[in-house]
Amino acid sequence: PAPTPGPTTPLDLAVIGGDGIGPEVTAEAVKVLRAATEAVGDAEITTTDYSLGAAHWLATGETLTDETLDRLRGHDAILFGAVGAAPNDTRIPSGLIERDLLLKLRFTLDHGVNLRPSRLYPGVVSPLSAPGDIDFVVVREGTEGPYVGNGGAIRTGTPQEIATEVSVNTAFGVERVVRHAFALAAGRPRQHVTLVHKHNVLVHAGHLWRRTVEAVAAEYPQVSHDYMHVDAATIFLTTDPARFDVIVTDNLFGDILTDLAAAVTGGIGLAASGNVNIAGSAPSMFEPVHGSAPDIAGQQKADPTAAILSSALLLEQAGRAEAARRVNEAVWSDLAERATAGGQSVSRSTAQVGDDIAGRL
Amino acid sequence: PAPTPGPTTPLDLAVIGGDGIGPEVTAEAVKVLRAATEAVGDAEITTTDYSLGAAHWLATGETLTDETLDRLRGHDAILFGAVGAAPNDTRIPSGLIERDLLLKLRFTLDHGVNLRPSRLYPGVVSPLSAPGDIDFVVVREGTEGPYVGNGGAIRTGTPQEIATEVSVNTAFGVERVVRHAFALAAGRPRQHVTLVHKHNVLVHAGHLWRRTVEAVAAEYPQVSHDYMHVDAATIFLTTDPARFDVIVTDNLFGDILTDLAAAVTGGIGLAASGNVNIAGSAPSMFEPVHGSAPDIAGQQKADPTAAILSSALLLEQAGRAEAARRVNEAVWSDLAERATAGGQSVSRSTAQVGDDIAGRL
Ligand SMILES: CC(C)[C@H](C(=O)O)[C@@H](O)C(=O)O
Numbered sequence: 052p053a054p055t056p057g058p059t060t061p062l063d064l065a066v067i068g069g070d071g072i073g074p075e076v077t078a079e080a081v082k083v084l085r086a087a088t089e090a091v092g093d094a095e096i097t098t099t100d101y102s103l104g105a106a107h108w109l110a111t112g113e114t115l116t117d118e119t120l121d122r123l124r125g126h127d128a129i130l131f132g133a134v135g136a137a138p139n140d141t142r143i144p145s146g147l148i149e150r151d152l153l154l155k156l157r158f159t160l161d162h163g164v165n166l167r168p169s170r171l172y173p174g175v176v177s178p179l180s181a182p183g184d185i186d187f188v189v190v191r192e193g194t195e196g197p198y199v200g201n202g203g204a205i206r207t208g209t210p211q212e213i214a215t216e217v218s219v220n221t222a223f224g225v226e227r228v229v230r231h232a233f234a235l236a237a238g239r240p241r242q243h244v245t246l247v248h249k250h251n252v253l254v255h256a257g258h259l260w261r262r263t264v265e266a267v268a269a270e271y272p273q274v275s276h277d278y279m280h281v282d283a284a285t286i287f288l289t290t291d292p293a294r295f296d297v298i299v300t301d302n303l304f305g306d307i308l309t310d311l312a313a314a315v316t317g318g319i320g321l322a323a324s325g326n327v328n329i330a331g332s333a334p335s336m337f338e339p340v341h342g343s344a345p346d347i348a349g350q351q352k353a354d355p356t357a358a359i360l361s362s363a364l365l366l367e368q369a370g371r372a373e374a375a376r377r378v379n380e381a382v383w384s385d386l387a388e389r390a391t392a393g394g395q396s397v398s399r400s401t402a403q404v405g406d407d408i409a410g411r412l
Numbered sequence: 413p414a415p416t417p418g419p420t421t422p423l424d425l426a427v428i429g430g431d432g433i434g435p436e437v438t439a440e441a442v443k444v445l446r447a448a449t450e451a452v453g454d455a456e457i458t459t460t461d462y463s464l465g466a467a468h469w470l471a472t473g474e475t476l477t478d479e480t481l482d483r484l485r486g487h488d489a490i491l492f493g494a495v496g497a498a499p500n501d502t503r504i505p506s507g508l509i510e511r512d513l514l515l516k517l518r519f520t521l522d523h524g525v526n527l528r529p530s531r532l533y534p535g536v537v538s539p540l541s542a543p544g545d546i547d548f549v550v551v552r553e554g555t556e557g558p559y560v561g562n563g564g565a566i567r568t569g570t571p572q573e574i575a576t577e578v579s580v581n582t583a584f585g586v587e588r589v590v591r592h593a594f595a596l597a598a599g600r601p602r603q604h605v606t607l608v609h610k611h612n613v614l615v616h617a618g619h620l621w622r623r624t625v626e627a628v629a630a631e632y633p634q635v636s637h638d639y640m641h642v643d644a645a646t647i648f649l650t651t652d653p654a655r656f657d658v659i660v661t662d663n664l665f666g667d668i669l670t671d672l673a674a675a676v677t678g679g680i681g682l683a684a685s686g687n688v689n690i691a692g693s694a695p696s697m698f699e700p701v702h703g704s705a706p707d708i709a710g711q712q713k714a715d716p717t718a719a720i721l722s723s724a725l726l727l728e729q730a731g732r733a734e735a736a737r738r739v740n741e742a743v744w745s746d747l748a749e750r751a752t753a754g755g756q757s758v759s760r761s762t763a764q765v766g767d768d769i770a771g772r773l
């Protein structure tokens with residue numbers, strides 16, 4: 052793939068709207084991306100839509116072909132909506148789309164660093180009575196841990212059944228994500244990294260993570276660091292989330308902590324994420340943390356804010372810092388105005404929220 | 413071991429105070445156990461103290477000998493405080509005491525069912541602004557999952573290091589804990605079980621858990637059930653914890669969810685637990701969820717409430733329902749009075765809280 056394009060090179064995006072509310076929210080993200088690009092005078096954004104997800108599987112029997120994967124590799128970045136059928140749709144084997152599409156993309160495109168910022172935006176209501184000033188980033192490993200699918204089962208369906216799941220952790224995978232966390236922390240005001248794991252129980256993986264953090268920390272004397280067990284981390288995320296700056300953790304703990312983080316910062320409707328290929332050997336992918344919400348799909352009820360914030364992460368990663376900054380600012384003032392207008396409930400349509408945010412650029 | 417003693421048979425307890433605040437809080441639990449026993453006229457409680465934990469290891473180099481384990485097996489139940497040295501005490505290999513003492517007890521004494529009730533007691537302040545009426549029980553598997561220690565590492569310390577952790581799940585282990593959850597739910601007003609797992613990613617273990625829940629649910633037509641991914645569960649525990657009745661889950665997810673549950677119900681200082689051997693083949697063990705808190709050890713600053721509530725679970729499990737009920741009631745009125753007295757901060761000494769609760773029996 053081409054080197055990361057600068058603002059004078061067109062940015063060529065693949066758009067995977069997916070299922071449920073996915074296409075609706077990515078449409079608004081594209082709208083805002085284009086508006087921001089025009090506003091700052093960056094080179095244009097081109098998009099190619101890919102039809103993938105549960106509906107596509109039902110229609111074609113395909114999750115993600117090698118050919119589609121090859122075409123996706125040719126883009127500068129991927130904007131992803133959400134995938135997954137309704138929970139009661141028994142035609143689709145459970146978890147199939149998540150694994151054979153979403154996780155396959157993360158693994159095949161080597162998205163080793165999963166960035167998930169958590170901020171309590173001005174005017175947004177947290178379920179905590181004293182949330183404080185929350186502004187941290189979870190740097191989640193994205194290609195290892197218990198997500199590798201290396202489990203199995205024997206004597207299935209008998210009283211002697213044994214089912215295993217294997218968490219795989221490599222020095223290669225752990226080091227690159229820990230390095231990313233320290234580099235990120237070095238550029239933030241508080242310059243602090245917290246490793247979250249459960250090393251008192253998961254000793255082998257835990258020792259690798261701890262040793263790696265100690266080694267990388269030695270290269271960043273200005274960045275302080277500490278350690279927290281994952282169970283204790285859920286307590287602090289609930290009682291004092293403002294204490295965190297950068298959290299680095301494995302794939303499963305990162306999955307759990309970022310949903311909790313989204314909850315305490317006012318909901319999964321605002322949580323953005325970037326699945327980053329830091330070597331640049333394949334396109335990175337940006338997606339809201341929320342799911343496909345089939346119950347409200349096609350009704351213009353979904354809040355596109357998480358998708359729009361994910362597109363700001365995309366711009367940042369693509370070297371378009373000024374456009375990214377503008378999108379973030381537009382979102383913040385939109386959120387602040389929602390609050391003034393009497394609460395954060397979205398009475399506007401999905402497209403209206405997109406229009407309003409685009410209009411602020 | 414003898415069959416579960418009734419109120420007319422003496423109850424023979426092993427007491428493992430452990431480290432830090434452990435001995436202080438178990439002393440109060442014993443005080444309250446005795447007072448409740450006397451108040452309802454049950455047969456006496458006899459106790460034997462065991463010196464185990466980090467301090468014991470430093471003094472003797474022993475974590476838990478076969479001989480001690482044999483003696484422990486002879487008791488009706490075990491009251492456990494907390495173990496673990498100060499985090500910065502480098503003389504003790506990290507996690508050693510947790511694994512070779514606490515987890516060894518849970519595994520060797522076959523504590524397959526780890527009961528962790530979560531209640532927002534009247535007068536206790538939750539960090540949530542609208543917690544609702546929280547009253548659920550997490551039924552955590554206690555002898556399997558990623559806790560089995562079946563991991564390993566190769567090429568340790570090199571750039572090619574690979575460290576694995578294996579989660580082991582058996583039909584035997586899963587079925588008994590799921591059965592316990594349904595039986596428990598059947599006796600509660602709302603009669604509902606929620607399975608928490610991550611079956612879309614951890615497919616093999618996930619399928620075993622789901623199939624087992626479906627099979628057991630068929631035997632309890634009056635008990636409703638649903639399923640929730642662990643990441644989503646953290647959201648609901650933060651935004652609507654009152655929705656839960658009985659949660660059944662694996663060892664690691666249970667560890668994480670119960671700390672979060674403790675946080676939303678006003679803190680780990682109130683969270684009780686019982687590690688139950690449901691076959692009665694070895695003594696069950698009752699312990700507060702909190703740790704040894706070395707920073708406040710020996711200062712009579714610790715809140716013994718979680719240890720006292722754990723002793724109520726012990727009484728219940730030992731068939732001493734009336735004494736258990738009295739202990740719970742005494743704790744609730746103590747908590748309510750703390751609130752009236754202007755907040756839940758414990759200005760009383762550890763012993764004073766124990767005295768006050770015992771005095772209410
Ligand atoms: C859909 C699922 C496989 C995914 C994950 O577990 O990573 C999601 O929960 C997320 O956090 O992006």
Ligand SMILES: CC(C)[C@H](C(=O)O)[C@@H](O)C(=O)O
Binds near residue numbers: 252510515667
């Ligand atoms: C100390 C530790 C091994 C233990 C666990 O992980 O089970 C603790 O966190 C708990 O929840 O009882």
